[in-house]
Amino acid sequence: MFPLKPDTLALTAVLAVMTSIGPMATDMYLPALPVIRQDLAATTSQTQATLSGFLIGYALAQLFYGPLSDRRGRRPAMLAGLGLFTLGSVLCALAPSIGFLVAARVLQAFGGAGTVVLARAMVRDLYEGPRAGRELARMGSIMAIVPAAVPILGAAFVGLWGWRSIFTFMAVAGPALAGLVYFGLPESLRQPLTTRFSLASMLADFREIFAHPGFRRYTLTGGLTFAGFMAFLSGGSFVLQGVYGISDSAFAIGFAVVVIGYIVGTTFTQRTVQKWGIDRTIRTGTYVIVPAGLAMLVAVATGVGGAAGVIAPMACYQAGMGLILPLTSAGAMMPFADKAGSASSLFAVLQMGLAATSGALVGALLDATPLALPGMILLASLAALAVFARGAGQGAH
Numbered sequence: 513m514f515p516l517k518p519d520t521l522a523l524t525a526v527l528a529v530m531t532s533i534g535p536m537a538t539d540m541y542l543p544a545l546p547v548i549r550q551d552l553a554a555t556t557s558q559t560q561a562t563l564s565g566f567l568i569g570y571a572l573a574q575l576f577y578g579p580l581s582d583r584r585g586r587r588p589a590m591l592a593g594l595g596l597f598t599l600g601s602v603l604c605a606l607a608p609s610i611g612f613l614v615a616a617r618v619l620q621a622f623g624g625a626g627t628v629v630l631a632r633a634m635v636r637d638l639y640e641g642p643r644a645g646r647e648l649a650r651m652g653s654i655m656a657i658v659p660a661a662v663p664i665l666g667a668a669f670v671g672l673w674g675w676r677s678i679f680t681f682m683a684v685a686g687p688a689l690a691g692l693v694y695f696g697l698p699e700s701l702r703q704p705l706t707t708r709f710s711l712a713s714m715l716a717d718f719r720e721i722f723a724h725p726g727f728r729r730y731t732l733t734g735g736l737t738f739a740g741f742m743a744f745l746s747g748g749s750f751v752l753q754g755v756y757g758i759s760d761s762a763f764a765i766g767f768a769v770v771v772i773g774y775i776v777g778t779t780f781t782q783r784t785v786q787k788w789g790i791d792r793t794i795r796t797g798t799y800v801i802v803p804a805g806l807a808m809l810v811a812v813a814t815g816v817g818g819a820a821g822v823i824a825p826m827a828c829y830q831a832g833m834g835l836i837l838p839l840t841s842a843g844a845m846m847p848f849a850d851k852a853g854s855a856s857s858l859f860a861v862l863q864m865g866l867a868a869t870s871g872a873l874v875g876a877l878l879d880a881t882p883l884a885l886p887g888m889i890l891l892a893s894l895a896a897l898a899v900f901a902r903g904a905g906q907g908a909h
Contacts, residue, residue: 528654540662560875569621571864577626578857596623598686604679636852637700648838660771729903734840739870740892746871773827777834800832805890
């Protein structure tokens with residue numbers, strides 16, 4: 513049975529699980545944010561920092577995993593990251609103050625950051641072109657089960673054992689996933705780079721990759737789209753629970769509806785990308801996310817639809833993101849077979865940097881107006897549409 517073979521659903525499922533660590537670490541504790549704020553005597557912006565701090569740490573750490581794995585292999589880097597993730601989770605569970613929790617979340621992010629970078633690099637190692645995009649979309653469909661399920665699980669944990677039990681669960685999950693990597697994943701790196709790993713060599717690789725116009729087009733389109741989703745992750749619980757007054761369990765169910773939208777999008781992508789190609793599928797996604805953002809802005813501004821006026825447009829936005837995100841990742845890495853890890857790292861860092869900025873802005877503005885949430889989502893979707901349309905013909909597939 514082990515190690516798993518390429519072109520098997522089992523290998524796809526394991527890689528999808530590896531990419532789910534980030535969503536698990538963010539989405540599972542979302543229903544607990546109001547409780548954490550009260551328990552640790554924190555403000556909304558301080559509580560929000562547990563999310564934005566994680567995202568910043570997640571983005572910075574991703575810089576190193578790809579270049580290191582291009583030289584030392586994917587599996588060793590992934591195992592080291594899971595060890596750090598476990599330690600950070602233990603410290604989160606023991607946090608005595610909001611400041612300590614923010615710092616522990618950063619450490620947790622440093623560990624969890626490598627899994628998504630390395631899983632994407634392994635896909636690029638094993639597959640080419642639209643086939644790689646299809647594989648990433650399949651992974652997205654499987655991975656989406658995690659953000660659909662973990663908010664419900666997190667709400668149950670908060671109700672039964674308190675918010676700290678969420679991080680205890682993550683501390684147990686870390687070693688379990690490390691075992692899955694050790695016994696289940698093959699080493700996909702065929703030709704390690706011979707240059708010594710250093711800051712100078714890493715920056716040189718990043719400069720070469722970023723200079724490619726196709727990489728910039730795909731990365732910015734995917735990053736801006738993801739920034740719209742991160743605005744919802746950052747502010748959705750405060751708007752839906754604080755403004756519309758829905759319960760923790762109702763929020764978790766609403767979040768599951770949003771994730772179903774993403775599953776619909778990635779399923780459509782799997783079925784069409786090899787017929788339509790990468791660019792046409794992404795373009796279709798951008799035509800979905802813009803009206804979804806506009807509909808949410810109108811609903812929140814007028815109060816029409818109540819909580820459903822936020823959840824339904826966000827589910828549509830996620831369907832569009834399911835067409836965009838897997839394929840922008842594949843398109844960005846496609847020209848860099850020898851540096852797939854570095855390309856995956858830079859893609860992830862830019863994506864998470866945009867997401868962290870979006871989340872922080874929403875957190876800072878929500879105390880003034882709930883319109884900050886749909887406003888940021890609409891702005892991100894319009895920017896993604898503009899970037900992709902402007903770059904037509906650059907690295908198109």
